[in-house]
Amino acid sequence: MSYHQPFRVAFAGVMTLFTCLLPAAAQTPASITFTKDISRIFQKSCQDCHRPGGIGPMSLLTYQEVRPWARSIRNQVVRRNMPPWYIDRTVGIHQFKNDPSLSQADIKLIADWADGGAPAGDPADMPPPRQFDDGTRWHIGEPDIVIKLRKEVIVKAKAPDQWVDLAMEDLGLKTDRYIRAVEVKPSKGAAVVHHAVSYVHTPDGAGGEERGLLEEYAVGKFGDIFPEGTGRLLKVGTRVVMNAHLHSNGTDTPADIYVGIRLYPENYVPKRLLIMAHVGDNEDIDIPPNTKNVRSEGYTMLLKPARITAFQPHLHNRGQAQCLELIYPPAQSGGRAAAQTVSCVDKFRFNWHIVYHYQEDVQPIVPAGTVIHVTSWYDNTPGNRFNPDPSNPVSFGQRSIDEMSFAWLSYYYLSDAEYREMLSERQNKTNVVAGNR
Ligand code: HEC
Known part of the structure; x- marks a missing residue:
């Protein structure tokens, strides 16, 4: 009898899979509606900004507000310009605490809905409106x-x-x-x-x-x-x-x-002091006029073992992209230095200053002597919409129209014992993308 058990369980699993998949797969563009499918995505991922008094250029609360923007919304979400999150999804660490990105399934739903004429749907399907209390509430508790x-x-x-x-x-x-x-x-x-x-x-x-x-x-x-x-x-x-x-x-x-x-x-x-510091600073920047993909690099060495919790690129108007790479010392990597790219922001936007917070189980745990290598790229052409004047050469400076080249890195130092402990804990887990040395 116990002999049949595993088969039944597996079979039940397959059935559940089918019952979940079939209706979704059968969803044709015309049957995707605002009230039933799309409004819940906008509530979760857009309305923080796109509502009256928000920073988004238009409100996306109601169908009447949304409908004129259907085409533009489709373009922005398919290109992953909205919601704002500009990390390169093909490189390094993928798990962040604050990633607001839409799932591929939701993007497809929005695209199919717009292509199907952006129908409203049955008003009875509309979820209750979201309540916003971020203006009045302290989310960290009562401050001192x-x-x-x-x-x-x-x-x-x-x-x-x-x-x-x-x-x-x-x-x-x-x-x-x-x-x-x-x-x-x-x-x-x-x-x-x-x-x-x-x-x-x-x-x-x-x-x-x-x-x-x-x-x-x-x-x-x-x-x-x-x-x-x-x-x-x-x-x-x-x-x-x-x-x-x-x-x-x-x-x-x-x-x-x-x-x-x-x-x-x-x-x-x-016990632990969280540090947020500049890394990879380089002030020797020389960007010719009307040129893009201009590169600048900088290095910072961590003298103690550390756990890295967040990364934020810091560039000015001509910023185009930035990558963060860790170069591990030879002692830890079998006799020769080894490098690992942990994050890239491939479309840097000067108007979005986003701190990318790594999830706990992928935060890089690095040995003493690790070198943080920051590579930045600049676009000084008219194609960069934040560029005030592509005919000017640009060098280092404090003003937004001058350039900078560094990343803000959040980390805390570890004792040698903590480092070894965290590392073995990490190695015991599977599915580790980076920082597992
Ligand atoms: C964190 C705030 C924020 C979130 C979240 C956000 N937006 Fe935006 N959105 C903006 C701002 C601000 C702009 C203006 C352009 C810019 O600053 O990049 C914008 C621009 C747009 C535009 C272009 C409007 C135009 O003038 O052409 C569309 C379309 C859009 N957002 C749709 C969405 C959708 C759909 C979502 C959710 C899936 C979303 N946005 C999430 C803030 C946000």
Whole structure:
């Protein structure tokens, strides 16, 4: 009797597969409707931005709003321009915590629906509207410190996009403290704040300051709560500066941006310190006019073993693409250095500053002596729509019209014992794409 059992189980599995597959496969373009199939995709993946008061250029809540855009939506999703996520899907690590991309099946559904005349469908099939509370709620829990801009900005009804550094209120710290969670959000004028990235300026002891990344605001992102025992140091005297991309929306709009921080208790020192630092900096940039695929490279060595948690390319208006490669020292790779490309952003967009957060089980765990190799490419032709003047040569500088070449890397150092422990834990798991040395 037990002899038949496995067969039955397998057979039942096949049946389930068929019953799931058949109706979907039979779905013809004409039977795909907005209310039944498409609205749920837009609720999940588009409406954070495409709704009244959102940063998207049009609202995608109702059929009436969506219908005129059906063709354009088809083109944007098929090319994977929307939702914004510009990682090269054919290279390196594929699993991210914050990947908003549509599945291939959903893309096909949208394309077939548009090709079939973008029908509305039965109103009874429409899912209940989504509720949005991101303007009022702190997703990290009640912060210990909340600071806002020193001065609200007014974004004029009609103005070019601006990328500006804005001073924030004082943190009011009496002692050095560790951050356990942080969130950035526009409290006013969310529709004109395309993105906002906060930086800390930390006193370096020599009378100067070191600049580091604190936290970014991007639509649909609700702060960061660090894993238990992991924190970021906030030194007394640290200033916070907000770099915001402001985008006019047809009416004079006041905007304000908040940073909320939850702290570990006083005198508590977390076991692991999360670091967000520049890597692969290169200031020797020389981009000729009317040229693309111009390359620049930089290297940074990690002196201790580390676990890499996130990557963000940093380029300016002429940015085209960037790749992050890890070069492992000979001792760890059988006598010769070995290299591994972990991530590429193949279509860099200057107006989208996206931090790519690796999922826990694929975060690269790297030995001491690993070299981070950052390669950037630039497009200084009229084909790059962010290019203010392709007839100009471009070199390194602070302004958006000058260039930069580095990546922000988030990582924490490991002790040798932790490194070995994490590595063997990783090696025991299957399906590991990268960083498994
Ligand atoms: C994170 C915010 C965000 C999300 C999520 C998002 N969009 Fe967009 N979308 C924008 C912004 C902003 C623009 C304007 C162009 C730009 O900045 O790239 C845009 C542009 C577009 C355009 C081009 C409009 C034009 O003027 O031609 C279409 C179509 C579009 N989005 C559809 C979608 C669809 C469909 C989804 C979901 C599958 C989606 N977007 C998700 C923010 C977003």
